[in-house]
Amino acid sequence: xxxxxxAAQVAAQFRQRTAGLPLAQLSEACVEALHVSGAGLTLMxxxxxxxxxxxxxxxxALDELQFSLGEGPSPDAFAHQxxxxxxxxxxxxxxxxxxxxxxxxxxxTRGVFALPLNAGxxxxxxxxxxxxxxxALTGRQADDSLIVADVVAQTMLSRQALSPSGVLAExxxxxxxxxxxxxxxSGMVAVQLGIxxxxxxxxxxxxxxxxxxxxxxxxxDIVARRLRLDxxxx
Amino acid sequence: xxxxxxxxxxxxxxxxxxxxxxxxxxxxxxLADRCVELVDADAAGILVADADGNLRVxxxxxxxxxxLELFQLQNxxxxxxxxxxxxxxxxxxxxxxxxxxxxxxxPRASQDGFASVYALPLRLRSVVIGALNLFRxxxxxxxxxxxxxxxxxxxxxxxxxxxxxxTRESQILADQLQHALDSRISIEQAKGMISERAxxxxxxxxxxxxxxxxxxxxxxxxxxxxxxxxxxxxDDVIDDGxxxxxx
Numbered sequence: 271x272x273x274x275x276x277a278a279q280v281a282a283q284f285r286q287r288t289a290g291l292p293l294a295q296l297s298e299a300c301v302e303a304l305h306v307s308g309a310g311l312t313l314m315x316x317x318x319x320x321x322x323x324x325x326x327x328x329x330x331a332l333d334e335l336q337f338s339l340g341e342g343p344s345p346d347a348f349a350h351q352x353x354x355x356x357x358x359x360x361x362x363x364x365x366x367x368x369x370x371x372x373x374x375x376x377x378x379t380r381g382v383f384a385l386p387l388n389a390g391x392x393x394x395x396x397x398x399x400x401x402x403x404x405x406a407l408t409g410r411q412a413d414d415s416l417i418v419a420d421v422v423a424q425t426m427l428s429r430q431a432l433s434p435s436g437v438l439a440e441x442x443x444x445x446x447x448x449x450x451x452x453x454x455x456s457g458m459v460a461v462q463l464g465i466x467x468x469x470x471x472x473x474x475x476x477x478x479x480x481x482x483x484x485x486x487x488x489x490x491d492i493v494a495r496r497l498r499l500d501x502x503x504x
Numbered sequence: 505x506x507x508x509x510x511x512x513x514x515x516x517x518x519x520x521x522x523x524x525x526x527x528x529x530x531x532x533x534x535l536a537d538r539c540v541e542l543v544d545a546d547a548a549g550i551l552v553a554d555a556d557g558n559l560r561v562x563x564x565x566x567x568x569x570x571x572l573e574l575f576q577l578q579n580x581x582x583x584x585x586x587x588x589x590x591x592x593x594x595x596x597x598x599x600x601x602x603x604x605x606x607x608x609x610x611p612r613a614s615q616d617g618f619a620s621v622y623a624l625p626l627r628l629r630s631v632v633i634g635a636l637n638l639f640r641x642x643x644x645x646x647x648x649x650x651x652x653x654x655x656x657x658x659x660x661x662x663x664x665x666x667x668x669x670x671t672r673e674s675q676i677l678a679d680q681l682q683h684a685l686d687s688r689i690s691i692e693q694a695k696g697m698i699s700e701r702a703x704x705x706x707x708x709x710x711x712x713x714x715x716x717x718x719x720x721x722x723x724x725x726x727x728x729x730x731x732x733x734x735x736x737x738x739d740d741v742i743d744d745g746x747x748x749x750x751x
Contacts, residue, residue: 313681313682313685314682315682315685315686317686317689318685318686318689320685320689389674389675389677389678390670390671390672390674390675390678391671391675392674392675392678392679392682394678394681394682424674426681427674427677427678427681430677430680430681430684431677433684435680436680436683436684436687436723436725437684438681438684438685438687438688439681439684442684442685450692453689453692453693453696454692454693454695454696454699454706455696456693456696457692457693457694457695457696457697457698457699457700457732458696458697458699458700459696460693460696460697461696461697461700461701461738462700466732466734467693467697467732493696493699493706
């Protein structure tokens with residue numbers, strides 16, 4: 271049980287620390303506040319996800335990896351609407367995420383802690399914390415991480431509230447060009463194969479995995495018409 | 505049910521605002537009914553301010569109490585209004601002598617057979633959302649413990665209502681945020697579909713999508729969503745959207 275006075279204090283401190291900060295810098299603030307090695311902040315819906323902020327290149331790559339594979343702690347935390355914790359990736363997670371774990375370990379990551387971003391009874395995304403050393407978070411770290419995740423969720427909602435209805439907040443619209451290309455490529459493959467865009471993305475993911483390339487690279491080739499997934503030569 | 509059991513179950517019922525079928529009128533009806541059962545009061549009525557700040561009768565333990573609350577609103581006088589305005593309890597233990605304070609309300613309450621009244625604010629810290637009125641047929645004071653209990657029940661109900669409102673607001677925002685993200689991504693997917701079918705580049709595909717949306721006086725995002733979802737044939741968009749796609 272989180273002590274409510276301490277919770278209020280941690281929330282107030284984090285709010286103060288991040289007031290007016292661009293959303294892209296929120297994950298760095300999470301790393302500092304929670305004393306972890308890296309953090310990624312992802313907005314999610316049932317069909318899509320968007321990396322809003324990553325504290326460093328590796329955290330960004332780990333998000334990209336999960337998006338490419340469609341597997342990992344962050345999508346699990348969103349799907350289950352509950353924290354997903356793996357304090358020892360090396361010894362505990364082989365069965366859990368068979369394709370995510372080996373490349374994640376290669377980046378030097380040893381622990382992952384994915385926290386859903388709650389808005390009432392909805393979940394709008396996931397805050398994922400990474401650690402270079404194996405081991406559970408301390409009780410206080412675990413408590414604080416839930417509080418920080420709540421503040422992050424409120425911050426994202428309040429920024430979106432400033433935007434006209436139906437339009438994604440400016441701060442959230444500057445998704446990396448590569449992710450836009452992935453969605454464009456999904457549209458192209460959907461037409462090539464006569465399937466829907468969700469299945470098209472799955473095909474792109476499968477092709478990336480089979481050829482050991484990133485989804486972003488494969489998508490760039492599709493958009494540039496250097497690659498088709500319908501078996502014909504481009 | 506023993507008093508303690510009823511008390512416990514009432515607190516739980518009043519606190520439970522995170523259920524899907526939460527209904528503020530249900531909640532306040534429970535509050536009014538339980539006050540009559542648990543404290544030394546004969547009737548209860550509740551006023552709550554709506555989004556525009558206008559007080560409305562939200563619940564009452566009897567039709568007579570409901571009419572008495574309405575009477576206060578219509579005449580703009582009475583203990584419930586004062587409790588809401590000040591955020592403090594307003595108590596009168598002998599309505600027979602309250603004619604000067606409330607020239608319209610006091611005689612009407614006496615006529616209904618009520619001799620004393622307790623009006624307690626529905627509040628959380630400095631936020632006052634309404635007031636709970638307890639009417640008694642006997643003049644004089646309620647036991648102090650009863651007043652405290654009624655205020656505690658009112659406090660729990662207030663927290664539940666405020667909590668529910670905050671939750672509902674953030675859920676509406678969450679839905680808007682997720683819808684906006686899906687819409688934005690649908691535009692990229694729609695561009696890819698048009699680009700592939702018409703063999704044009706992404707910029708031209710976007711102009712085609714926009715031209716179609718304008719020609720049909722529709723929002724870009726809803727056209728993209730329909731196209732991606734299969735509700736709108738791709739060829740229709742390309743045919744109608746290519747006329748001045750260069751422009």
